[in-house]
Amino acid sequence: MPHDISLITNISVALVVAFAGGLLARRLGLPTIVGYLLAGMLIGPFTPGFVGDIGDISQLAEIGVIFLMFGVGLHFSLKDLWSVRKVAIPGAALQMLLATGLGFGLTRLWGWTTAAGLVVGLAISIASTVVLLRGLIDAGQLNTPAGQTAVGWLVLEDLATVLILVLLPALFGNEGGNPWVTGGLALLKTTAFVLIILFVGGRFLPWLLTSIAHSRSRELFILAAVAVALGTAFAATAAFGVSLALGAFLAGVVLGESEISHQVGDEVLPFREIFAVIFFVSVGMLVNPQYLWDHIGQVVALTALIVVGKAIFTLFLGLILPSTGRTMIVVAAGLSQIGEFSFIVGQAGVGLGVLTQDQYSLVLAGAMFSIMLNPVMFWSIPHVETWLKRYPKLWARFERHATTEPQPTQLPQAEHVVVVGYGRVGEHIGTVLNRLQIPFLVVEADNHRADDFITKHIPTLIGDAANSDVLTHAKLEQAKALVVTLPNEAASELVVAAARDIAPNLPIIARAATTSGVQRLADLGAQDVIHPELEGGLEIIRHTLLHLGYAATQVQGYTDAVRRDQYHTNITPTEHLILEQLIQSVRGFEIAWRSIAASSTMIGQSLAALNIRAQTGASVIAVIRDQQLISNPESQLTLAPGDLLGLIGDKSQISAADALINRSQAGDQAANSPQAGKFAPSAAELLDKTSDLSTSNS
Template identity: 55%
Template sequence: MQPMPLLIDMVTALAIAFVGGVVVRRLGLPTMVGYLLAGVTIGPFTPGFVGDAETIRQLAELGIVFLMFGVGLHFSFQDLWRVRDIAIVGALGQMATTAALGFQLGQAWGWSPAAAIVLGLAVSVASTVVLLRGLMDNGLLNTPHGQVAVGWLVMEDLATVLVLLVLPTLVQKEAGLDWRELGLTVLAASGFLVFMMAIGARFIPWLLMRVAHTRSRELFILATLTVALGTALGASELFGVSLALGAFAAGAVVNGSPLSHRVAADLLPFREAFSVLFFVSVGMLLDPHYLWEHIPAVAAVTGLIVFGKSVITALWAFLFPHPVRTALVVAAGTSQIGEFSFILGQAGVNLGLLGQEQYALILAGSLLSIVVNPFLFSLVGPGEWLLKQFPPIWRLLNREKQPARSPGQGLAEHLVIIGCGRVGGHLVELAEHFRLPCLVVEADVARARVLAGRGIPTLLGDASNSEILRHAGLERARLLVVTLPEEAASELIVAGARDLAARLPIIVRAATRDGVQRLARLGAQYVIHPELEGGLQLVRHALLELGFSLEEVRRYAEVVRRTCYTAMTHAGEESRLMSESFDAVDRVRMRWISLPPDSPWVGQTAAATAAHHDGAFLAALLRQGELLQEPGPATVFQAGDRLGFIGEPEVLAALKQRIQPVRDQPP
C-alpha cells in the first residue's frame, strides 16, 4: 500500500487535538488550549511522532480562510453601531496604547522596529472565540455589558483586517518605508472592496439563491465552499491582497444574504475542522525548551496581555458614561490574545519581520492568557465591591441610569425553555398567556433579540457547549423543557441539568427511539418522541376511517407507545401505571358544548345542573373570549357560553343531547 503522508499527518493532528480538547474542557478551559498543546506534542521540539510542518501549514491556510470567512459572516455593523459611543474610540484607543507598550517592550529587548511593531499589534488584539465563550459561560452575552464587549471586539476585528492589509509594507528596505508600495497596496485593496460591493454583493447572493432553488444540499455546500475559497484565492491572485482579507470580504457579502444562516450552518464543520488544524500548526512552532530558558520574557509578555491590557481597557472604558461593571467585563474579556494574534504573527514570520523565537513568545503569551482568562471573569464582582469601598471614586466611575440585571437573576418557580424554535415558541406563548415566569436559553442571536424585545428573560448561548445553564437558576426552577431537535445536544443538557438540580422535572424532545432510552437514563422524567406521536395520530384517524373500533385503535397505540417508551419504566408496576395512563388519555378527553338560547341549561347555575353530568367533569367555561377554569357552583350559565367537559366519549355524547335541543344540532 502506498504511503499517504498527508492523510497520516491530518488524522494524527486531529486525533491528538481531540484528546487535548477533551482534557482541557474537563479542566474548564477553552478547547483552543488543548489544540495548541496538541501542536506542541507533534512538533519538532518534543520527542515522539513529528508531523510534517509544511503539510499541516498548508492545511492551516484553509483554517485561516474559514476563520476569516466566519468573522465576515458574523460581522455586524449593527452590533458596533449600537455601542459606538464606547466601542469605536475605546477599542482603537486600547489597541494603540497596548501596541505602544508592546513596541517599547520589543525595543527594550533589542528587537528591530518592525518586529517590535508586530509584537505590539499582536498583543493588542483579543480572541473573539475566547471572549464569546467567556461571556456565554458567565451568562453575560446578551446583557448590556456583553453587548459592549462584542462591539469592542467587532471594532478590533475590523482594525486587524486593515493591519493585515498594510503589514507587508513594513518590510525593511534600504531607503526605509516604501510609500509607493503602501499606496499601491491600499489602492489594490480599495479596488477589491469596490469590486466586492459593486459586483460581489449582487452576484454571490443571487448565485446562492439560485442554487438553493435546486433543493440540493450538496450543490449548496459546494457553492458556499467555492465562494469562500474562490474569493480568497481570487483576491490574492488578481488584486494582490491577502487570503484573509479576501475571505473576510466574502463572508461580509454573504452576511447580507437571506441565506446567511444556512451558509453558516453548512460551513461550520469545515471551519471547525480546519481551524483546529490551524491551531495545531501554531502549537508546532512553540519550543518548550526556549520558553523555559526565557521565563522572564514570557512572564513580561503574559503580564502585558493579562494585567497591562486589562488595566488599559478598563481605563479607556471608564471615560464613557457606562456602568463600572461594563468596563470590568470588557477588561476581563479582552485580557487575552488568540487567532488574530496568530495570524498577525505568522504574517510577520512569512514576511521576515519576525523570527521563530520571537513568534514563540507571542504563542506562549497567548496560551497562558487563555488559560488565565476564565478566572478573570470571577474577579468582576470583587472588583466592583472594592471600588464601592471608595465612594468618591465609585460615583465618578459608575455612570449608569439603571442597574442592569442578569436575565435569570431573581427568578424562582419559573419554567426554563432550551431552544425557541417552533416547539419552544409555542411554549413561550403559553407561558405568556398563563402569566407563568419563564426563562429561555437560545443560541440564535436574532431569536434572542426578538424574545428580549418582548420582555422575556433570555440567555444567549449554546446550552450544550458552555456553562450557561449555571445562570438559568435551575435549582430554583419549576420545570425544564428541552426542545432542541439534536439528540446529542439534548443529552449533554439533560446530564448537565441533572448535576445542577437533582430533583428538577425535565421534559425533553427525542428524535429516535434509542434517544428516548438514552435521555431517560440520563435523568429526564418525560421524553417525547414527536414523530412517533404525530405518526400515531395519523394512524389513529386512518384506522377509524377504515372502520376499526376506537378500542382496537387505542390498544394498538398503547402497544406502540409502551414499546417506544419502555426505557422510562423500570418495574412492572410502573409499566402497568403507564399503560393505564395512556388508556385514560385515549378514553377521557375534553369536549366543548355550546349553549344555544333555547337550551334548558340557560339561566341555570352550575350547582343545579351538576346532577345531570352523568360522571363528566365541568372543567372550563368560555364566555365572550374569557376563559374561566372550573366554574363555581354559583355560576349562572348564559346563552352563547361554551362549556368544557372532560369524560368518556359516550358520556359526552349523551350530555350534549341533553344540553342542546335536537333541532339545533347540525345535520
C-alpha cells in the same frame, strides 16, 4: 509502489492529539484552545517523539483561517456595532494604540528591531473572538449591556486586523520602493475588491445559495457554502493580491445579511471547528519550549502586559468614555488575552521575515498563558467592582453615564421553566407558558435569534448549552422543569447529562430525533422523552384508520401499543393504564365545551331537569365554574351564568346538543352557534382542565 499517506498521517495524528489535549484542558477547567496549542507543541519539531510535517499542516491551517474569518463575517452586525459605537469605536482605537505602544516599547528594551517590535505590539493589541465569546457565555454576561459592548469593541478590533493584514506586506515586504506608494496601491486594490464583493457578490452570492436551498439537496447546499468561503478567499488573493482572511471575511459579511445566514452558519460550523483545531495545532508546533524556558523572564513580562497591563488601561479608559463602571470591568476582563488573530498577524510577520520563529514563540506563549488566566479575570469581576466602590469619587466618575445604558430583561431566579432551543417547538412551549403566567428562561445559541428574543422582552441567555457553562447561570437548582427542544440529538444528550449533574432532582423533558435516542436520553436522566416523528406518524395512522371505518377504541389500542413498544421509559404499568384511560376517554369522541349565557333559559335548572343525554345522546362530563373544574357533576347541580359545559359524544350527538342549547337561548342564537369562538375555551384552559379531569378519574 506504496501510496504516500503522509498527509493522512499528519491529519490523523493532529486531530487525535488535539482531542486528547482539548479533553484534558476541559477537565482542568481551561479553554480547549490551550489543549490544542499544547498538542501542537507535542508533535512539533522541538519535542521528542512523532514530528508532524509543518508544511502539510500549515496548508490545512490556512483553511482554518479562512473558515474562522468566514464565521466572523457571518456574525458581523453593523446594527450591534452601531448600538455601542460611542464606547466601542474610540475605546478600541485607544486600546489598540496603547497596547501596540507598550508592546513596542517592551521589545525595544529587549533589543528587538523596530519592525519586530511593531508587529508584536500589533499582535498583542488584538483579543481573541473565540475566547471572549466563551468567557462572556460562561460568565452569563453575553446578553448584558456590558457583554454587547465587549462584542462591539472586538468587532472593531477584527476590522482593524483585516486592515493590518493588508498593510503589513506593503510596509515590510521585500519589493522595495516607496512604502507609502506600495501601501496606497494595496489599499486601492483592497477597496476595489471590497466594492465588488459588497455590490456584486452581495446580490449574487445570496441568490446563488437561496437557489441551491430550494433544490432540496442539503449536500449541494453544504458544498455551495464551503465553495463560497474558499472560492472567495482564493479569488481575493489570486486576482487582487489581498489576504485570504479578508476574502473569507467579506464573503461571510454579504451572506450574513441574507435570510439563509443561519443555515449557512450551521452547515459550515463543522468545517470551521475541525480546521480551526488544525490551525491552533499548527500554531503550537511553532513553539520552542526550550527557548521559552531560557527566556522565562520575557515570557512573564509579555504575559503580564497582556493580562494585567491591557486590563488596567482598558478599565481606566472608562474615565473618559461614555460607559459605566460595570461595563468597563467586563470589557477589561474579556480583552485581557490574545488568540487566533494575534497568531495570524504573527505568522504574517514571520512570512515577511520581520519576526524570527523564536520571537513568534514568545507571542504564542503570551497567548497561551493569557488564555489560561482569562477565566480568573472573569471570576475577579465582582471583586474588582467591590474594590472600586471603596473609592466613591472614582466610582462616581465611572458611573456618570449609568442611566444611559438600557437595562436587560430580568432573568427568573426560581420556580421557572428553562427552555433550551427556541425554535418552532420551543416557541410554542413559551407561548403556552406565557398564557399560563409561568415564568420561563430561554437558552439560545444563535446570537441573532437571541437578540430578537431580548427585543421582545423574553428572558434569554445567549450560549450553546451543549458546549459551554451557560447552564450554570440558568438557576436549574431552583427551576421547576427543563425542556430541551434541540433538533440535534447529540447536543440534547450533552444538555441533559449536564443538567442532571447540576440539578439531580430537576424534571427534564427532552425531544428525541430517533427511536434509539429515546432510550439514551432516558438513561441520561430525562424523565419524559418525546419523539415528534413517531407521534406525527401515529397521528396520521389514527386518522387514516378512522376514515377507513375502524373503531376508535381499536385504533387507539394499536397506537398505544406502538408507544409502549417504542418509548422505553420508566413509566409504571399503573401510570400506563391511567394514561390509556385518559386518551381513550378523549380520542375517538367529539368533546365540546359550551358556555351558558346569562340570558339562557337553562339558568336555574338542574341537569336532571334538563336531561340533556335523553334528548341528544350527549353526556355532560364536566362543568367549569369560577375557574374550577367539577368533574362528573351530580344530576342536582343547578346551572349558573358563565358555566362551561363539557359535552362528550359523536358529531351527531353534539350537533343535537347545540340545537337544544340554541333553542334554550332565545335571541342569542348567532352568538352561541357551534362556530362561535366564545364556546371554546383557550388551549391553555383545556390543557389544564383535562389534566384535572384525568386526575379525578384515576
